[in-house]
Amino acid sequence: MESVSAAKVYEKNGISFFHIKSEKFKTVRIDVFFIEPLNKEKASSNAIIPFVLKRGSESYPDQQKLAMRLEELYGAGLSANVMKKGENQIIHFNADFVSDQYTAGKTKLFDEIGNLVIEIITKPALENGSFNSNYFEQEKGNLIQRIKSRVNDKVHYSLLRCMEEMCKDELFAVYEDGDEESAKALTREKVYEDYAALLRESPVYVYISGIVSDSEIKTFVDKFDSIRRNNIKSIVVPNVKKDIPEVRRIEEPMDISQGKLCLGFRTQTEANSPDYYPLAIYNGILGGGVQSKLFQNVREKESMAYFAFSRLEKFKGLMVVCSGIDISNREKAEKVIAEQLTAIRNGDISDFEMDATKKTFETGIKSMQDSQGAMVDFFLSQHISNINENIDTFLERLLEVSKQDVVRISERITPDTVYFLTSLSEENS
Amino acid sequence: MKVKDFERIQERIYRYDHPSGLKAFVIPKKGYNKKYATFATYYGSVNNTFIIPGQKNETHVPDGIAHFLEHKLFEQEDGSVMDKFSKLGSEPNAYTSFTQTVYLFSCTDYFEENFRLLVDYVQHPYLTDESVEKEKGIIGQEIKMYEDNADWRVFFNLLDALYVNHPVKIDIAGTVDSISKITKETLLLCYNTFYHPSNMIILVVGDVEPQSVFKMVENGIRHKENPGKIESIFPDEPKHHNKRVVEKKLAVAMPQFQMGIKDNSNVFGYDLLKRKVAIEIILSMLMGRSSKLYNELYDEGLINQTFGSEVMLEGLYGFSAWGGQSNEPIKVYERINEMLEKTKKDGLDKESFARIKNAHEGRFIRSLNSPENISHSFIPLHFKGADYFDHAKVYEELTFSDTEEIFYSHFELEPALSVIWPVK
Numbered sequence: 001m002e003s004v005s006a007a008k009v010y011e012k013n014g015i016s017f018f019h020i021k022s023e024k025f026k027t028v029r030i031d032v033f034f035i036e037p038l039n040k041e042k043a044s045s046n047a048i049i050p051f052v053l054k055r056g057s058e059s060y061p062d063q064q065k066l067a068m069r070l071e072e073l074y075g076a077g078l079s080a081n082v083m084k085k086g087e088n089q090i091i092h093f094n095a096d097f098v099s100d101q102y103t104a105g106k107t108k109l110f111d112e113i114g115n116l117v118i119e120i121i122t123k124p125a126l127e128n129g130s131f132n133s134n135y136f137e138q139e140k141g142n143l144i145q146r147i148k149s150r151v152n153d154k155v156h157y158s159l160l161r162c163m164e165e166m167c168k169d170e171l172f173a174v175y176e177d178g179d180e181e182s183a184k185a186l187t188r189e190k191v192y193e194d195y196a197a198l199l200r201e202s203p204v205y206v207y208i209s210g211i212v213s214d215s216e217i218k219t220f221v222d223k224f225d226s227i228r229r230n231n232i233k234s235i236v237v238p239n240v241k242k243d244i245p246e247v248r249r250i251e252e253p254m255d256i257s258q259g260k261l262c263l264g265f266r267t268q269t270e271a272n273s274p275d276y277y278p279l280a281i282y283n284g285i286l287g288g289g290v291q292s293k294l295f296q297n298v299r300e301k302e303s304m305a306y307f308a309f310s311r312l313e314k315f316k317g318l319m320v321v322c323s324g325i326d327i328s329n330r331e332k333a334e335k336v337i338a339e340q341l342t343a344i345r346n347g348d349i350s351d352f353e354m355d356a357t358k359k360t361f362e363t364g365i366k367s368m369q370d371s372q373g374a375m376v377d378f379f380l381s382q383h384i385s386n387i388n389e390n391i392d393t394f395l396e397r398l399l400e401v402s403k404q405d406v407v408r409i410s411e412r413i414t415p416d417t418v419y420f421l422t423s424l425s426e427e428n429s
Numbered sequence: 430m431k432v433k434d435f436e437r438i439q440e441r442i443y444r445y446d447h448p449s450g451l452k453a454f455v456i457p458k459k460g461y462n463k464k465y466a467t468f469a470t471y472y473g474s475v476n477n478t479f480i481i482p483g484q485k486n487e488t489h490v491p492d493g494i495a496h497f498l499e500h501k502l503f504e505q506e507d508g509s510v511m512d513k514f515s516k517l518g519s520e521p522n523a524y525t526s527f528t529q530t531v532y533l534f535s536c537t538d539y540f541e542e543n544f545r546l547l548v549d550y551v552q553h554p555y556l557t558d559e560s561v562e563k564e565k566g567i568i569g570q571e572i573k574m575y576e577d578n579a580d581w582r583v584f585f586n587l588l589d590a591l592y593v594n595h596p597v598k599i600d601i602a603g604t605v606d607s608i609s610k611i612t613k614e615t616l617l618l619c620y621n622t623f624y625h626p627s628n629m630i631i632l633v634v635g636d637v638e639p640q641s642v643f644k645m646v647e648n649g650i651r652h653k654e655n656p657g658k659i660e661s662i663f664p665d666e667p668k669h670h671n672k673r674v675v676e677k678k679l680a681v682a683m684p685q686f687q688m689g690i691k692d693n694s695n696v697f698g699y700d701l702l703k704r705k706v707a708i709e710i711i712l713s714m715l716m717g718r719s720s721k722l723y724n725e726l727y728d729e730g731l732i733n734q735t736f737g738s739e740v741m742l743e744g745l746y747g748f749s750a751w752g753g754q755s756n757e758p759i760k761v762y763e764r765i766n767e768m769l770e771k772t773k774k775d776g777l778d779k780e781s782f783a784r785i786k787n788a789h790e791g792r793f794i795r796s797l798n799s800p801e802n803i804s805h806s807f808i809p810l811h812f813k814g815a816d817y818f819d820h821a822k823v824y825e826e827l828t829f830s831d832t833e834e835i836f837y838s839h840f841e842l843e844p845a846l847s848v849i850w851p852v853k
Contacts, residue, residue, distance in 0.1 A: 024460035026439075027795050063727070067719035071784045075791030098794045102438075134728070142733050148682035149754065154577050255680040255852045258573040291515035300509065303566030306574055324574050352516065359518025359538075366462040366537040370800070 003391035004369050006207065006379040009214075010221045014232035015204040016383070017221050019212070020375055028099055028110055028210035029372045030117050030220075033380060034091040034202040037236045038171050043089055044178030045186055045194040048136075048143050050080030050091050052191070055135040056125035060116075069116070074098050076113055078120070084176035085384060086271070086315025087238040091198065093121060096372075099211055110212050114220040122199065122227055130192040144183045147175070154260055154421060155307075155322065162262035162320050162419035163313065165250050172238060172316045201231050205380055209372040235384050240317030242266050248417045253424050260421040261333050263321040266414040271314045271385040277397040278405035279312070282413070284357035285349060285406065286310045286340060287321055291356035293340040294321065302336055304329050315385060319413065327423050334418070345410045349403050358399055365395045430643060435818040437825070438794055442818065443639035445646060449653060450627025453646040455639040456807075458800060462537045464635030465800035466544055468551045471812045472623035473528040474601040475663070475746075481622050482656035490619060491610040492596075493568070493603015496525040498616050500564050501556055502532065510550045519543045527597050528743050529809060535801075540637060541645065548631070548649035554620050556613045565608055572602050579681045583849045586675040587687040587750055590845035593671040594664035595746055622659055626650050630811060634800035663745060668693050670845045678852045685849040686758035688765060692747035692839055698814035699823075705742045706789070706823045707835040708749050712738040713785045714777060715768065716751060722768045731761050744813045749839065758848045769840055777836055782829045790824040 006018040036046050060066040070076045076097035083090045095113050103109060125132045151157050160175070167173040177183075206224075208217060244266060269279045287294035287310030298308035308323035325333045343349075368374040369391065382389065389397060431444045443455040474496060478489045502523070503510050514521035519536035532551050536543045575581045588598040602608075633642050670691060696704055716723050716738065726732045738751035755761050796802050807817040 022460075024458070025798050027798055062724070064719055064721070064724040067717070068784065071719055071788035073791075075788030075795070077792075077795070096795060098791050102791075102794050138728065138730060141730055145683055145733065145754065150682075152579055152681045152685075154680075155574075255678075256577045258570065258577055289515070290511040290521065299567055303563050304570070306567055306571035324570055326570070326573075352512070356512075356515035356518065360515065360520070363518045363520065363535070363537045367535065370458075370461045370463045370798075372798070 004375060005390050006375070009217055013224075013227075013229035015206060015224055015229070017206045017217070018208070018379065019217060020207060020209040020372065020379065022209070022369070022372070023211055025210055025372055026099055026102065027096055027372065028212055029207070029376065030095045030114060031207040031209070031376045032093040032117065032121065033205045034198055035205065035235050035384060036089045036091065036198065036202050037233065038084065038087045038089045038174050040174050040178070041182070042194060043174050043176070044143065044183040045191050046089055046091060046198065047082045047177035048139055048183070048186060048191055049195050049198060050082060050093060051139045051142065052131050052135055053120055053124050054078070054080045055139065056132065057119045058123040058125065059119060061125045073107075073109060073113060074103055076109070078116070082176045085381065086313075087171045087236045088315075088384060089176055093117060110216050111219065115223070118223050130188050133188055136188045136191070140183065140186055143177060144180055147177055147180050147183055150175075151254075154256060154258075155324065158260035158262045158419060158421045159311070159320055159322055161250075161252065161421070162264045162417060163318055165248065165419055166264040166318065166417045167316070199227055200229055201233050203232060203235055205383055207376045207379065209376060237270075237385070238316050240266070240270050241268050242414075244414050244416045247415045250417060250419045252419070252421050254421060255424055256421065257423065258324050259327040259330060259423065261323050261325055261330060262419040263334070263337060263415065264417040264419065265319040265321075266416050267312065267317045267319050268412045268414060269317050269409070272387045274397075275409060276314070278401045278409040280361070280398060281357055281401045282344065282406045282409045283310050283312050283319060284360060285344060285353050288357065289360050291353060291360065293343065293353070294323070294337065297340060298323055298333065298336055302332075304333055304336070308337075314381070330420060341410070341413065344406065347403065347407050349406060354403055358401070361398050362395060365391060430639065435821055437821040438797060438818065440797065440818055443643075445643040447626060447646055447650050449650050450625070450655060451629050451631065451646070451650055453631040453643055454633070454807075455637060455642050456632070456634045456803060457637065457639070458635050461636045461800065463535055463800055464537070464540045464633065464637055465533065465535050465804055466547055466631070466633045467531050467533040467804050467808060468547050468629065468631050469529050469531040469808045470624050470629045471528065472530055472619070472628065473526050474599060475527050475596045476623065476661045477596050477599070478662040479622060480660040480662065481618070482659060487662055488618065490615050491603065492599050492607040493601070494611055494615060494619055495530055496602045497564065497568060497608060497611050498619055499523045499525045499530050499532075500568060501561065501616060502551060502554055504555055504560055505550055505553065506555045510546065513546055514543065517543050517546075525601055526809070527601065529812060531808060533804070540635075541641075544633070544642070544645055545649060548645065551624070552651055554617065556616055558613050561611065561613050561616065568602060568608055569605050572600070572605055572608075575600070575602065577679070579679050579685050579849045582677060582679060583685045583687045583752070583847050584750070586677060586849075587689045587845065587847035590672045590675045590847055591670050591689055591691045591748055592746070593667050595666045596663070597746055625653060625656055625659070627655055628659055630808065632804055632807060634803050666746065670842060672845065673843070674846045674848065676848045676850060678850050681849060681851050683754045683756060684758050684851065685752070685754050686761065687750050687752035687847045688762060688844045689748050689750035690840060690842055690844045692742060692749065694742075694747065694838065695745060696742070697744050699819060701742050701744065701813050702810060702815040702819055703823050703827060703831070704835055705740050706820065707827060707832045708740045708839055710782070710785055710789055710827075710832060711777065711836050711839070712740070712749060712751060713789065714781050715772060716765065717785065719781070719785070722764065726761060726764060731755055731757055731764070742813075743809070758846070762844070762846045766843060769844070773837070773840065777829070777833050779829055782832065786824060786827065790821070793820050793824070
């Protein structure tokens with residue numbers, strides 16, 4: 001069986017258009033990504049842009065009118081968000097709607113919604129040549145709250161904080177929505193300038209998923225000609241190599257009942273390196289699922305935790321191990337985690353661990369093709385890091401990894417930072 | 430084997446009734462790589478008091494036991510069944526909700542081996558005193574994780590505000606104290622009572638051959654004598670809410686709130702589905718993205734994008750809930766109550782009804798891409814006698830006057846409020 005591919009259908013003015021053809025879905029998706037180099041000064045400004053744009057456009061000047069329009073279009077979803085891959089900040093617009101076969105032939109949804117997406121991105125509701133000031137101020141307030149609310153999800157927060165501490169002198173430490181101070185300092189005029197620059201200079205990736213005809217795509221693509229483009233920026237390839245003379249220890253007290261222990265490592269491996277594949281297998285054996293050493297030992301054997309996993313930040317070459325534990329178990333947990341890394345380095349990898357990890361990847365990659373959103377994310381990651389593997393060859397590269405490859409990779413996994421989210425006082429635990 | 434077609438949404442369900450009383454379903458998903466299989470029992474956290482078939486007296490078990498049993502079923506005499514699934518590259522999982530416990534795997538290859546494994550292990554509990562004790566450490570950490578989780582706490586505190594006696598207000602995993610009382614014997618007692626095939630269903634969503642799935646079900650389900658009716662006992666629940674407001678402090682940046690209202694309709698089957706869909710549509714009309722109130726509150730900075738709503742109708746109990754983050758949850762509470770009172774006087778807005786109903790149908794169709802979503806929605810509705818795919822029929826049949834009638838009966842009480850305030 002041949003896997004799904006993302007066929008590049010057009011490329012002009014630094015905008016690449018792909019069609020992910022697959023007929024089994026009931027929906028069509030449009031995804032537009034603007035790729036910006038991560039930058040402390042501009043991160044908050046870029047982050048507010050999609051939220052201000054979603055407040056209203058020329059034809060739908062407020063979000064109530066826009067919401068009504070989406071309801072008329074068979075409950076189409078329109079979302080905007082900001083994310084980070086490596087040292088790139090990505091501004092993402094997405095529309096998700098039912099295929100025409102479910103609209104009783106009443107309307108051509110792709111055409112209608114394609115126009116709407118382009119209008120939202122390029123024709124915001126304006127006031128004196130800049131963004132609507134109410135929308136801007138409200139979204140500024142929301143952005144500041146979003147930044148503050150990072151703390152709400154304790155697992156996610158501890159992972160982010162660990163990576164922030166690891167990279168405190170590198171661009172990667174900048175969050176996808178920037179920081180509170182720069183968010184507070186945002187002005188409407190400056191953000192509008194940054195918005196114009198984003199439209200003009202960012203590399204753009206557009207993915208169309210589902211049943212759409214070539215002529216419909218052509219019409220949609222041509223509408224992007226209205227955007228004036230020049231000085232297209234290049235996509236950042238972050239440095240992943242770093243010597244760590246000494247492991248740093250960070251403790252952050254908070255009013256919580258369960259501690260979160262995060263151990264950050266440098267993988268010293270680029271996303272587009274052939275060594276990425278053994279690294280992925282390494283991470284899987286260590287902490288990527290129920291067959292992994294962390295799950296088997298920290299949870300099943302020691303009953304110390306409900307969850308224990310490791311995760312890669314592929315683009316920046318980071319790996320973080322994370323587990324939720326009793327505050328008093330911190331030392332013991334660190335010891336058990338360290339033992340798992342040592343075991344892999346000593347070649348203590350069973351055939352079961354190797355096979356189960358590979359099969360888990362195989363299942364994951366095949367299953368990914370049952371979700372339009374997951375495929376878009378996969379192809380975007382490939383495209384921005386200039387990796388040519390398609391889904392099939394990507395899987396092949398993973399399956400051909402040997403135990404020796406994993407041991408070889410394990411030798412370069414460098415401990416960097418130990419972060420512990422702890423309770424306010426030892427007595428609380 | 431029976432076949433039912435749902436033309437509007439281009440879906441089909443195959444059904445097989447096993448002599449034991451178990452029902453098996455296949456929902457084909459042509460061209461999908463993933464096969465998603467579930468084995469579920471109509472037994473969840475609310476079933477903490479029951480009469481064992483053949484006995485007269487009520488049995489009461491510790492809070493969190495259904496969830497505990499879910500954890501322990503993975504353990505088999507020859508080790509954890511998770512390892513066996515892992516060998517096949519599939520992802521095993523399980524979850525316990527208020528009214529059901531669901532065991533599942535997701536695979537792309539070796540479907541038959543995986544499926545036989547699922548059918549087999551759920552029917553073979555293997556418990557030892559030692560392994561039960563050991564699990565208390567793991568579940569204890571799971572409970573602690575949820576203690577720090579504001580989304581979870583704000584929701585359970587709302588249930589505490591809504592319900593005076595009903596066990597739905599009790600945390601699904603129980604407490605560290607309640608699970609300390611769980612033993613091998615109490616677990617087996619619950620297993621033997623609720624894991625009878627007549628109380629269970631199997632569902633496979635994916636590109637599989639229904640005949641061969643049903644053949645495996647036929648051969649894999651062990652015949653057990655039908656014990657008769659399994660009777661769960663629920664305390665009398667007054668019609669009114671327990672408390673108007675429940676408040677708590679946690680380490681969050683901004684207050685979080687949930688408002689809710691108890692549904693006393695006690696409906697089942699198609700009526701339940703129709704009522705659920707109608708309340709969902711009503712909530713969109715009153716406070717959804719296109720409503721006047723949502724946009725006013727948003728423009729005034731009183732709510733943000735996290736605002737959302739949900740409806741849960743479980744037959745013997747039910748509620749709707751809505752909320753998100755707000756710096757002034759009390760003000761939002763008052764504004765929503767004012768709007769509800771005004772709507773009760775003026776009636777619902779007929780003009781928005783058709784548009785919003787149409788949008789809900791579109792969202793329903795969009796959700797059918799996901800085998801996980803189909804399974805998670807299908808199972809609880811099935812246990813309540815409703816068919817998930819009948820959503821399409823409801824969207825076709827539901828009228829404005831039905832909806833208005835449901836509005837008046839659902840929104841009788843003044844909503845209750847749960848707030849999580851930031852510490853400091």
